[in-house]
Amino acid sequence: MSSGGSGGAGGQPATHSLAFRVMRLCRPTLHVDNSPLKFDPCDLLFGEDLFDDPIAASHLPRLLGGQSNASALDPADLSYRGRFLLQQPTDSLGLPGLLVLPQAFGAIYLGETFCSYISINNSSNFEVRDVVIKAEIQTERQRLLLLDTSKSPVESIRAGGRYDFIVEHDVKELGAHTLVCTALYTDGDNERKYLPQFFKFMVSNPLSVRTKVRNVKDTTFLEACIENHTKSDLYMDQVEFEPAQYWSATVLRAEYHSSEPSSLLSETFKEPILIKSGGGIYNYLYQLKFSSPDNAQFKAESSKILGKLQITWRTNLGEPGRLQTQHILGNPVTRKDIELHAVEMPSVIMLEKSFLVGLNLINLVDRVLGPFQVWVSESGSPDEKAVVINGLQTMTLGEVQPHSSLKFQLSLIAVKHGIQKISGITVYDTVEKKTYESLFEMEIYVDLE
Amino acid sequence: MDAPESESPPVSSSPITSISASAVDDPLSSPYASLNSHCHDLSALQDLACRGAWRTILDKVARSRSLSLLSRPHEHLIYLTFNVLALVKLRRFADAQQEFETLDDDLGSKQYLFESFPDQYPNQKPGSMVPFALRWLHAHLPFTLGDRQLSLDRLYVLLHFIRDTKLSRNRDSVTEISIDLWKKRETFVINSIVSHHLTLKEFKVCLYLLKSETGKTEDPFMVSKLGYVQMQYGDLEGAKRSFELVEKMVEKSEGEDANLNLKNLVGRNKALIYLVGKDYVSAVREYEECMERDASDFVAINNKALCLMYLRDLSDSIKVLESALERVPTVALNETLVVNLCSMYELAYVNHADIKKTLSTWIARVAPDDFDTSCTRI
Numbered sequence: 001m002s003s004g005g006s007g008g009a010g011g012q013p014a015t016h017s018l019a020f021r022v023m024r025l026c027r028p029t030l031h032v033d034n035s036p037l038k039f040d041p042c043d044l045l046f047g048e049d050l051f052d053d054p055i056a057a058s059h060l061p062r063l064l065g066g067q068s069n070a071s072a073l074d075p076a077d078l079s080y081r082g083r084f085l086l087q088q089p090t091d092s093l094g095l096p097g098l099l100v101l102p103q104a105f106g107a108i109y110l111g112e113t114f115c116s117y118i119s120i121n122n123s124s125n126f127e128v129r130d131v132v133i134k135a136e137i138q139t140e141r142q143r144l145l146l147l148d149t150s151k152s153p154v155e156s157i158r159a160g161g162r163y164d165f166i167v168e169h170d171v172k173e174l175g176a177h178t179l180v181c182t183a184l185y186t187d188g189d190n191e192r193k194y195l196p197q198f199f200k201f202m203v204s205n206p207l208s209v210r211t212k213v214r215n216v217k218d219t220t221f222l223e224a225c226i227e228n229h230t231k232s233d234l235y236m237d238q239v240e241f242e243p244a245q246y247w248s249a250t251v252l253r254a255e256y257h258s259s260e261p262s263s264l265l266s267e268t269f270k271e272p273i274l275i276k277s278g279g280g281i282y283n284y285l286y287q288l289k290f291s292s293p294d295n296a297q298f299k300a301e302s303s304k305i306l307g308k309l310q311i312t313w314r315t316n317l318g319e320p321g322r323l324q325t326q327h328i329l330g331n332p333v334t335r336k337d338i339e340l341h342a343v344e345m346p347s348v349i350m351l352e353k354s355f356l357v358g359l360n361l362i363n364l365v366d367r368v369l370g371p372f373q374v375w376v377s378e379s380g381s382p383d384e385k386a387v388v389i390n391g392l393q394t395m396t397l398g399e400v401q402p403h404s405s406l407k408f409q410l411s412l413i414a415v416k417h418g419i420q421k422i423s424g425i426t427v428y429d430t431v432e433k434k435t436y437e438s439l440f441e442m443e444i445y446v447d448l449e
Numbered sequence: 450m451d452a453p454e455s456e457s458p459p460v461s462s463s464p465i466t467s468i469s470a471s472a473v474d475d476p477l478s479s480p481y482a483s484l485n486s487h488c489h490d491l492s493a494l495q496d497l498a499c500r501g502a503w504r505t506i507l508d509k510v511a512r513s514r515s516l517s518l519l520s521r522p523h524e525h526l527i528y529l530t531f532n533v534l535a536l537v538k539l540r541r542f543a544d545a546q547q548e549f550e551t552l553d554d555d556l557g558s559k560q561y562l563f564e565s566f567p568d569q570y571p572n573q574k575p576g577s578m579v580p581f582a583l584r585w586l587h588a589h590l591p592f593t594l595g596d597r598q599l600s601l602d603r604l605y606v607l608l609h610f611i612r613d614t615k616l617s618r619n620r621d622s623v624t625e626i627s628i629d630l631w632k633k634r635e636t637f638v639i640n641s642i643v644s645h646h647l648t649l650k651e652f653k654v655c656l657y658l659l660k661s662e663t664g665k666t667e668d669p670f671m672v673s674k675l676g677y678v679q680m681q682y683g684d685l686e687g688a689k690r691s692f693e694l695v696e697k698m699v700e701k702s703e704g705e706d707a708n709l710n711l712k713n714l715v716g717r718n719k720a721l722i723y724l725v726g727k728d729y730v731s732a733v734r735e736y737e738e739c740m741e742r743d744a745s746d747f748v749a750i751n752n753k754a755l756c757l758m759y760l761r762d763l764s765d766s767i768k769v770l771e772s773a774l775e776r777v778p779t780v781a782l783n784e785t786l787v788v789n790l791c792s793m794y795e796l797a798y799v800n801h802a803d804i805k806k807t808l809s810t811w812i813a814r815v816a817p818d819d820f821d822t823s824c825t826r827i
Contacts, residue, residue: 097721
């Protein structure tokens, strides 16, 4: 799959002594042979049950005497028995450990390293001198010089000779790329000639990462879904979440309990994380915690950026690729001003018998809040509420000092039995005119008489 | 004349059978005296197969059939097996399928059992005369004709056949050798299955099957293959652990006297680790040590050439492969090696068609019948 690329622009008479040959040099692959067609002679020369017979079995070694299940093939042996007889039982796997050069240019993805073997051949009958070679990558945005021999030009390339080099480039842009190879040389007629050759390739996106952020109380959970858009399976070598300042992250993994007994083997061969080609996905879950100096305002601003995901994947023979996501943003955290907790609950709640619930209202901010009004709001459903306030429907509470709390009791009555919910408790700040709903919910069991 | 003492007595030990057994055991008249007494001209067939003369085998089978040289049922089956194998080796898959159509669909049918021909096999223990390779070829053929799924199904059925009917037998009723052979056949079938899954890139299935295989047999080669699979999908750390395990196994079992093959296995594995770490110089050194120990280690030769290429030394990489073809052609003449050499030619020469033609001509003179010449991409 080596190529000589398209020639230079302009009306140049194409009589060049030199020509570029280019081959993409990604890592080789291990050859897999689906039909090694190698056999144990016993499977061909004799019926499969012949050696059930003890007499036949006793003769087997002699019958096979001429064979060498010889492991090392004698080079003096001019037969092709290695293509016909199994040397090792594992030969039938067809995975001899033979490496194969890349046979096609293949696809190139963002985050990979483009590596190429470049050979300049002198196919003329004359020596060529003072060769200045340049190789660069051109994209829409920039030109990157990969090789430049101007400071020390190649003195000569003999007739039929070659000059080789290998270039590497970390692919950081999407879209069209051109590898431009140029040679400036003095040919056999003592003319200074210029040979440009262009090799085009496209770079596409190998993965997409979708994130979901959920807040549960004080913990933020980040779910990252990685989808593979490439043509090969990707081995996830390292996927790490790098949290932003003041954030800390722990990855949450399911405990994998293998049904097989643990052994040296099962520890050596852990289950790999492999994302299937062409749309396969894998999910990662991170638990994030925010901890910073106490300034609440500071908290609100800096908590928006959660961090970045660093992904390193590998394909055949460990060919690596690396990408980093953009900043992952958290949900705008509306830090709560107040919290409502139950501190006292009766052990038994009877249907249509009032009961007292002890509640604690906590002021989380630096200023005085309140006075408050507390009521149980109507639920939106056509059904009657299961638990209602017994007595005055609205309770008035006084002010609460900064970072301090206020205990109070609500008298409630359950009008339905069974498992019911205390919900809809609404707290209204009469000064700031702010309504706090859904601060508190609890399930209770309502007994019949 | 004694019956072999080490074997357990035949199951049906009537006096008549014992006497006949003794008579049969005369080395001069025993059907097991030699390959040829077992089956007409069998050693010639074997020899042709070793030389890769598959077209000659086809002729020989055709001639033997037309001249009615095969007198006993099992001889027909053996010749048929060689015929099918030759056709498959020559990639004449449709013709191989036709051969199969001359057989009963069920290879377990009565006509393929010794006991169905008491006149021909008066003393033979009952059982199947079908060469096992024929069963395997029957499973393999659909894949060659484009139906991989059917082949996989048949291979799994074959695996269950081996496990349920052959390996589960009472150890007292069969010989050690027979059990041993069936265990090898079980491994053979599992390996074929893994090979298919590997081509389909179903790596996790491969790992699962290989893991259970390595659990059964302490085979350093098998553990190495596991390492190759891990390397193929990119788990370098996993591969490294596998190769370390191989090294431990080899040290433990044979120590310094480990035979050539094992030493080279360990060496080649080390080289692969250097290679994926881009330390091509060390990889070359390991491969050269392998080649010094065993000049016909064509895996080391091929891989060394590739390392040289990654070291920007295209000329030497070509030299390594060309010299191997000259020195040890019967070992080095391998389709993958030729593919690599041709890739190198295409890179090294603007007019590579000429040099590939030269190679192709040489191959035509030297190669066995089953060599796939499409690898030169001419």
